[in-house]
Amino acid sequence: MNGQFDFLVIGDDEPSLAAAAAAAKAHARVALLTTGDRKKRASPASPAIANFVWRRLDLQDYDLTLEPVSARVTLLKEGAPVATYASARETADSLAEKGSPDHLLWRDFIEEMTVLGAAPVYAPKGYDKPGAPGVKAFAALLSDPAHLEQAARLFGSCAGILDDYFSDDRLRAHLSAHALAAGGRGDREAGSAQALTAFLDPDSWRVRAPKGGAALRAVLEQVCQDAGVETTQKKPVDAAANGKFTNITFDGDDKIKVKHIFFATPASARQWGVGEGAHADFTVRFKLNDKVDAPLGDDDAIFQVIDDGADIQAARDAALQGKLCDRMPVEFEFTGNGEVIARSAYLPAAFFEDGEWRAWTGQDRQAAASIIRERLSSRMPGFATHIRRTETELSAPPSGVSPFAHCGRVIIQPHRHNAISAAVKLIDQVVAGDD
Amino acid sequence: MTNPLDLNSENKSGNRIEGGIDAVVIGAGADGLAASAYLGKAGLRTVLVGAGPELGGRIAAREIAPGVTGIDGEHLITVLDPDVISELDLYRYGVEFAARRLDTTYFFENGGVLRFDGDLTQAALLNLDDDSDREALEAFMGDVLETAAFLRPAFHGGGYGGAASSQQRALEKAVNQAPPEMAARLQRYLFATADEVLRARFDDGQLRTLLLAETSFRSAAAPHEPFSFMSLLRRYAGEAAGLQGAAAYPKGGAVSVIDALRRAAQGAKVDMRAGAPVKSILIEGDRVAGVVMADGGQLRAPIVIAAIDAAHAFGEMIGPGVLDIGLQRVLTARKAEIASARMQIILKGVAQDEATRKNMMRRLVYAPSPEALSKAFMDARAGHVPERVMVEAIFPTALDEGAALDKRQVMSVMAHPLPFDEAPDDDRREAIRSAILDSIEMFAAGFSGRIEVEDLRLVNDDAAAAGASVAAYAAKPDVLQQWALASAVTGSPRIRGFYFCGPEAQIGAGLSCAAGRTAAKAALRVYKKGAE
Amino acid sequence: MIFPAEDFFTDAPRPTPLFSAVASESEANLWTTINGWTAARVYSSVSNEYETAKSGAALADLGPLARYAVRGAEAAEFLGRLTTAPAVNLHVGESARGLMLNDAGYVIDLAEVSRLSDDLFLLTLPAPHARHIALASRGMAVEANDISGDVAALGIFGPQTAGVLSAAGLKSVNETTAASGVLRGVETAARPIQFGAMPGVELIFPKEEALTIWERIIRRGAGAPIGLDALEVLRLEAGAPRPGLDFTPAGRSGASPRTPEELGLAHLAPLDRGWFNGRRALLEKAGKPRRRLRAFAIDAEQASPGAAVYGDGKPQGRVTSCAWSPARKRVIALADMDGSSTGNIYEISSSDPAAPRLPAARLETVESSLAKAFADEQGYTQGLATDFRR
Known part of the structure; x- marks a missing residue:
């Protein structure tokens, strides 16, 4: 990929794809950087799509149905x-x-x-x-x-x-x-x-595609493609300001010039070491042997596990102090294909031990996964016995200097529950500001 | 004191109705004294009523050991409104500074020490190995001082609604017309957390550590919370002894400012009555009509200024029956979580050498590491006493020749952050005591062995002495929350003739009197308009 | 008491206590929801029901309105704070209309207060305001309980109201005093109410007795039910603004707040009475309305809300609600007008852009007469006086 763009959108979650597509549909030249190592898996529920986003992206032309949780x-x-x-x-x-x-x-x-x-x-x-x-x-x-x-x-x-x-x-x-x-x-x-x-x-309010329906991400990828978004999976190694533009160099010497570097969620920014880096997101996918009874018998809901209200601040404090908290709030949901996806955002970005900060290790991941498994077992007795396999995903700032550390024009959408509409609104603002 | 209309010299008004008064000021603390002095000076027949047996609020002299007088409330002057000093002629009434710009020494957890000849604003005088650090600090403090001075009107507190909003409009205009460089700086600073601003300007190290500590000192906003950086701007918008950002020690301690205010009020022929608690504020129609005293008597006046805490003034003296519902919500929704504490310590012995003597004439600050500071805030908020706290210490006996003692020294300490308690029990007091002493040990190893007497003063002690609700003396939240509260208590009651300048009207901690001045000025403007 | 606008989202309406009774009378079977409760729009036909209210006795299920039982030593002071109704001055049995204002003096909602005993009041509101009530009761010796779903409420309007009451066995009740008592074994409260400006009586009884009382009245042929659509005509004729339609309650999303004066309801918040919430802010705003809600008679068969109102050829406001009035043979409308607009003759845009504008004239209603009388008394008549000679 070479050339000049208005936006480099970085991230491959739904808000990033929606923002990239929206900007491209507004005739901006958009490059999209995805990690590319995403396996084919069931997605957790995503935020709903506001009517204005539906119209902006002409989603009626795609085979997309979403059901609220x-x-x-x-x-x-x-x-x-x-x-x-x-x-x-x-x-x-x-x-x-x-x-x-x-x-x-x-x-x-x-x-x-x-x-x-x-x-x-x-x-x-x-x-x-x-x-x-x-x-x-x-x-x-x-x-x-x-x-x-x-x-x-x-x-x-x-x-x-x-x-x-x-x-x-x-x-x-x-x-x-x-x-x-x-x-x-x-x-x-x-x-x-x-x-x-x-x-x-x-x-x-979160929504998910019904069983057998097209996943929202897949549809948004298609929208991006149809709108002329150029996609790359190459790793950026340097970003340097150049007048109104930023020159970005990728692995393999691809070079592009962009006006704006755009992160649609703080999580995608965090993976590149920019934005607020005080905590990490940690996701565990539990593949199950057989069916587990959902609490309330409702496997369409989004569940939170906390002992009581005091857990929330306590877990946040622990994360800021670089510690794992065994009372951390855990969110989980059942996917259509016999998985339970559990996640928590109350994990430290790095660990503070003996007066020093250190990065995550494999052991930390195991410890975090086991806390999350315990939390789920405490609410669904016998849950652990149904687990066939456990996969973990960590979204923490990488160690080392971010390629975007010294470039000014980075736009990061702060965390929003209505992440898709928020990202589209923000990129629309930027597009309008450029005109 | 001799009011010809005041027939009852013993402050016992019985069920009498007293008239011929232009203004009643409730509360004899610094702001009440200042407000009454302004009104008296303008020729209004003014009565100041204080609930306690003595005039003066939480800042007061008290015997902390036989023959040793300590000073409660404040131990330094950092934000005293310069207009109050000049307009009320406080220098003539006895304010005198023993030290106008205290030198500061910062102590760090790892044993490091930074000495400033002057304070942070004098970055150039800092002895640092690394010139680039000094330059960074100098540039940063230059930005801070300029921005703080620009925003100074916003920190005066109160003055919303009605006639006083001209001050706010002027500030709005100034901000809107700010030169591009200032606008960019405001853009960067206004909503930011102290963490992000300081991280962007300084690498890890002592400068960031001490600036984080200075920013969050006496504030309930932890450095990672939005708007926390404004606390630093508020601190350095202040003046002491005519020097922006300085910390000054007045001869006789902070209480000497109270004494001067009292003399100023006396000089302005204010009728000051101690031991005269107010039961309620009289409201007739939409105006204030005076006050009802606890003994049943009434003082009728077209102006009432409340220089007491909002819970008492609004919740009790005015009462919910005639209070706007939204204002009452703002007042009842607040929850104090964090407080500072004072400790005065009498140490045996005197400094033997010149170096130690000189050190004792400085402001000594223990700045915990950013991690420890953030943990201290978390602990305090969760209701636990932190292991280490930030400490600001001075030696009044060294700073002020008049206070010198024979073979002993008094060390005055302000510690922060600590959990807020309405009524701390003995265990809690003991935990706070040892946390403070441990933190002092961090930079003055072995000093505990020289302690003769220690006197711990928590906010509930101050509140009890001043007859105020304890929450009024808790650490203030971030500046945005303070603005909102100050605007609610000073502007929205909309009761004509009623003005508020209690602790909730002040932005930031410290002895300021700006709220008292603003309230009195607003009252005078309306009074004069009515008189025409 | 006026019904608020219908709910925008009508998910799973709850049946009012009178639902099964009124449902059996419904020929049209046309329902809507108000505050989440079922409400009949039409029972037989709008014109029949309108006629009944004008010449007989119309029965309305007032179940969707919000009701609070307010009890306590400071109940009167509390209601005097919460609403502009003179609760402190009410004698037992008396009712008064008022408004709920926010701190800035803007209208949150209409209100009606009835004193049932020394320390017991009934507060009726178009919509529930649990939060505002909870805040207002802070620090006061008072308890306000939402009893909306626990009681059945039947409004009776029209010249034959007395007949219905006697059919129900309530001889002692008249249209000026509230009473409560045991009606053949059923504890019942009856109180005078106004629907807009139309006087009537409201019977309130435990929901378990809803059918019994209803049967008793209907069996004697003493009245016929009236639905929302006919009530809407009566409301417009009386010139009473409807919350959510003619104004958005302050504090709701999208609200452009209105003072009582701007709604033509200054007489419900007199500034020479005792303190009420928002009063001090109102003092600053009195006599300076930015908008005015005015009633018009439009010389046409139909008009629609949202239509522009022209005065001197310039747009000066828009219609907020309207309906055909059989009595006046014209469309009656309320319109949100520019505060400076003072004429009597206007034009209304037609829904068909090609069609000419419809002639319209200011209309004096019960509400506007009250407002005018009040303004005359207060001395600030500017903009309110209607010069009908033009």
Whole structure:
């Protein structure tokens, strides 16, 4: 691959593919860098596709059906599972049925979080990135108390909002677990409230292709191809600023010039050693011998395992301190082909031992996988006996200097539950900014 | 003190209604004293009522051992509003600095030491082996000081809503018209975490460590949280003794500023009444009409300034029945998690050599490693006492000739971060005590053997002394949260004639008086308009 | 009390306590949902039901409205804070209309307060506001319980209302005082209500008794059910704004907030009364409306919400809701108008772009008369006075 591009999109998850396709459809020249070592496997559920993304990518022309997951369920250490559903009514009714005093507040809560989440976003996106908090926005913030109040809540803690809203601590634990698990945040740290509002956005509700249907990733790959996205799997070795462009050199001496380097998710950025690097994502695929009974008998749901609400901040603290936490929240789901995919974002990016930071080792991976297996076994007795094979995937910053370390024009979409719409919106903004 | 209309000299108003008063100021702390002095100076008949037996708030002199006076509350001056000093003529009323710009020594976990002749703002005076480090620090502090000075109006606190919002509009205009370089800097700093800013400017090492510590000192925002970098800008927007970013020691300690404020208020003919607790604030229609005293008497006045904590002022004295629901939510939703602690230690013996004597005239800072600091915040937030905390120590007896003792020294310590407790038990106090002493041992090995008396002062002690709710003295959250809270308590009550300048109106820690000044100025503007 | 707009998403509506009773009367079988509850749009025909309300007695299932039992030593002060209704001044048995405002003085919703005893009130709202109520009760000796699903509520409107009440066996109830008592073994509360400005009585009884009471009334032929569509005509004739249609409640997504004055409801939030939430902000905004909700009679067979309203040839607002009024033989509409628009004669854009604009004139309604009388009394009549000589 050689030549000049508007974007180099890096990553091969759904948000990256959607962003690359959207930019190409807006007549930008897009190069897409994927790792290429992805095996053919069942995908975990992905965020829903907002209507505007559907239209932008003309997905009606492809054979794509997606089904929403049935529920978000949290398996606490004690008591019955807590579940919320896509329908506010169903959620409120189920809370009422379980005797939660907060069922009447659910509707107001969704409404208020939607309003809060729709506030102009001053996300701390770091340096020199489009959509970064404008100075004008800051000035407006200072002169409008109502605005300031909203921003303070949005950048406050998740626990700050939930404690003020609900009295049922099981519901609070459930909401924090689902809202924060994917980004690996703590519920008591400033800034976590934003994840809470985003998680209640209908586009954050996860979907998956029905059994036998085309996988979303495969469809998006096709869309990219049809839109003229050029794909490469070569490893970039250097990126150097050159006026308005960045010159990127790949293995094997391919060279391209790009205007923007674009990461659609923090996870894809992390793999190249850029962006927020405080934690790692760890995924374990358990291939099963035979069928395991899902909690609540519902193998369409997304499950979180925590003992109680305190686990979330404790696990976050441990990750920041470079430690494994044996109480870390674990998310898991059943795939159509007899697998259980479990993941946690509460793992350290590197380990801090004897005053030194060190990288992940094979032993650490085993230890992490065994914690996750234990967490699942504690909620599904006998789970371990059904496991045929275990595969692990780690998304941690690589050791060594990132090829993008010294190049300014890197755009990273922060973690969002509605990752696909967020990525498409962001790349649209950049495209519009270029015109 | 001699108010001809005040028929009752014994502060016992019974069920009497007292009129002829232009303004009542509730709370006799620094901001209350400053506000009342401004009002009195402008010719308003002003009554200052304080709940405690003595005037003055949490900053007070107290005997910590027979014959040894310690000073509670603050031990250094870093953010005292220069306008208050000049407008209230505080130098004439007795403020005098024993040290205007304390030299600082930083101690690190690994035994390293960095000495500044001056403070961080004097980076050029730093003795560093590596010139590039010094240049980096100099450039960085230049940016910080300039940005902080630019944002200074934003740190004055309060002043939202109504007539006072002109200050906010002026700032909005200034920010919108900022020159490109400043705009770029604001863009980088405003929403950033201290971690990311410092990581981008400094490699791992002592400079990053000490800047992280300075940034998070006395703040509840951990360095990896958004907006945490603003804490540093707020700190270096302050002035002491006319020097931006300096830490100063006044003769007689911080309490001498309180004394000067009291004299200024006295000079402004403020009727000051100690031991006069207020029960409620009278509201008639949409205006304030005065206060009801605990003994049933009333002071009627068209202006009431509350210089007490918001929980008391709004929750109790005004009451939920006439409080905007949104404001009440903001007040009730807060949860304090982190606090600082003070310790005053009497050490046996005096310095034998010149070098030690000189060292004792410096500001000594123990800066834990970034990892230890971040762990300390996590522990404190989870309700545990951290193993190591950041410590700022000075020796009042060395700095201030008037305070010198015979064969003994007083060391005054501020430690951070520690868990916030409404009512800490003995075990908790003991754990905090030993965490502080252990942290001091890190840079003054063996000093424990010289301790004669130690006096630990937690926020609940300060609150009890000042009659305030404990949460008001907890460490402040990030600057954005503080802005929102200050804007809510000073702007949105919208009760005409009522102004608030309690601790929630102040942005950042330290003795400032800016909120008291802002409240008094706003009251005067409206008063004068009404008088015309 | 007015129904709010229908729910946008109608997933799995819950049956109101009166559902099985009213469902048996429904010939049209045309249903919708409000606040998640079932609500009948039409039983027989809109014109029949409208006629019943005008000349007989119309029975409406008011189950979808939100109801709270407010109890406690500070219940009156609490309601005086939460709503603009003069709860403190209500005698036992009295009811008052009001508004719920946010801190900035913008309308969250309509409200109706009835005092049932010294420390027990009934609060009726178009939609539930559990969070706002929970916040407002902080620090006060009061308990507000949502009883919406636990009670059946039957509204009775029209000149024959008294007949229905006596058929039901409630002779003592009149249209001005609330009463509660045991009605042939069933604990029942009856209170005067207004649907828009149309007076009526609301009977509230335990949901277990819903069928019994309904049967008793219907068997005597004392009234006929009325659906949402006919009620909508009555509402528009009375000039009462409907939440979610004529304005979006403050705090909801997409809300462009409105003050009481901007909705033509300044008389429900008088500034010379005691304190209520949002009052101090309202003081600053009083007399300076940016928008005005006004009633119009449109000289046409039909018009549609969203249509532009032209005054002096320039667009000055848009229609928010409208319906054909059999009594006036015109379309009656509420329109959200520019605050500075003061004329009486307007034109409304037609749904067919080729067709000429429809002539329209300002219309005096019960609500606008109340607002005008209030404004005259307050002395700021600017913009409110309607000069019908033009």
